[in-house]
Amino acid sequence: MSDDQHEDRYIGQRVRAIRARRGISQQVLADRAGLSRGAIAKYENGERPIDSRRTLLALAAALGVTLGDLTGHEQDRMDPAVAGFHTAVPDIEVALWTQGNTTHTAPARTLDVLTAEAKRTAALRIACDYATLGPMLAPMLTDCYRHIRDGGPTDRDRAWDVLSMVAHTSAAALKARGYGALSWTAAQEAESAARNIGGTAALAATAFARSQVLLSRPGSLPAALTHAEGTAAEIAPDVCTVGEIEGLGMLHLQASLVTAAMGGDPEPHLTEAAETAGRLADAPAGTSILRNPTFGPANVQLWRMSAAMERREPGQVLALAPTLTPDALPAEGRRAQYFVEIGRAHAMKRDYQGSLYALLRAEHAAPQHVRQMTHVRELVGHMMRTARRDLTTGDLGKLAQRVGVVPV
Structure with missing residues (x-):
């Protein structure tokens, strides 16, 4: 493997760097996080992936940082595939903060048009097409607020209903792309709409x-x-x-x-x-x-798999997988999640070939979503350090570049 391929990025590196800046030892960090010193050493050296939300949260709390500080969420905003979403975030922020009271002068679209567009944005969010979705949100929020401010009672009720959907879509998309605080603001606006309708x-x-x-x-x-x-x-x-x-x-x-x-x-x-x-x-x-x-019933079964993975029960995940047909899941993001959970379970059992196959299928289903998932990045980076050379120089190496754990 070339030197460039060794320049991968993983959470343990950031843990080590932040711990060093804090001036604390591995043992102190282990005690604060409720982990063993040996586990901390393996995370920092890249010998073990941090593939548990509980462990990740414990380390962030022990170090006094956010999850974004450990996962490198800022890197997601450099992904050209979703640049359109990140470019639109300042406008979304202004629309939410001003409740549509902006210098925007174009006539507001009709409520019939806004209703159709709201349904389209919800479908785009479910399909994880953030690049298309992002630029649509601020103008829709602004138009909804204008109908609420200027319309009659009937139109105002309809506008509140549309706003509840657009604000919820905004909150979900912003959270998925790493804007937690702004997602919270959007959720507050959705709640305000909910109280009105x-x-x-x-x-x-x-x-x-x-x-x-x-x-x-x-x-x-x-x-x-x-x-x-x-x-x-x-x-x-x-x-x-x-x-x-x-x-x-x-x-x-x-x-x-x-x-x-x-x-x-x-x-x-x-x-x-x-x-x-x-x-x-x-x-x-x-x-x-x-x-x-x-x-629906299929989604419940998918969340059973996710809950089992959260409890570090890979055998249970793989036992549940055949009971669910991916085509029964009504969204690309959900189908991607199905294959991600299978990939994580196989990796936990050190079946890296099975894991790679599942992750590639997940990426095919929802590339924008999967390439920014912390679990996927951490897992792919771990496999790059431990899997056979024929894997790392083929599909795995290419996937590692696409998810950003090694330089392109």
Whole structure:
């Protein structure tokens, strides 16, 4: 392997560099993080990947840094494939902060057009097409705010409904691309819209978005669980439409993942999610446009795989995989997640050929999404250091360049 190929990037390098700047020993860091000194040494030397959210959060908390400081999220913003999204973020920020009170002078689009565009942006987000999605968000937010400010009562109600969907889409996309604080602001706007239109779908979507942001912050797992569990309990008695059932189900799935990350048993929430999915077939459509069509029995099974991976149970992940057909998952991002979990499970069992095959299928399903995933980068970098030469000089080496763990 050439010297250039050894210049890979992994989380343990940043742990070592930050620990050195802090002037603390491996043993002190291990004690703070609740890990062994030997584990810290292996992470820092690249002998073991940091493939657990719990470990990553523990290290970030012990070092007093954010997850982005350890994962190098800033590198994602240099990816030309999603440059359009990152370029649009300042405009999204202005639209949210000013609530549309900007120097934008073009006439607002009609609510019929905005409704159609809101559904399109939601589909783009589910498909993980962030490059196309990003430039659409700020103008849509601005137009929604203008209808709320200038329209009559009927138009204002419709505008609040569209805003709830666009703000939720913005929150999810911003979180996925590493803008946690701005994602939180978008979730607040979605909640404001939800309070104005009534119903539970928007409230569920807001709580889900907030819990997702908190799940990526050291020390915030109890709050992440409270947002998911508490809102699910609050809205459950009033849930009846398809969109509301989808929102409730996603809250239970989120609660299952947070519970697993905290070392608990995710099964009660997964069971609740499965029972909630069973209500979809007979539910009325409802009037709100806010939906989460990815929720259903197949998605529940996928989150079972993710929860098992969070608990470091690769055998369980691989046992669950044949029970789910990827084509049954209604979104590219979900299909990618299916193959990522299989890839992580194979790697944990040191089956690097099986892992590589699964990761390549994941990348094919949703390249923009998969190439910026921390777990994928860490895993690919680990395989580059430990796998056979015929793997590292072929597809694995090319994948390592695409995900940014080695220089192009």
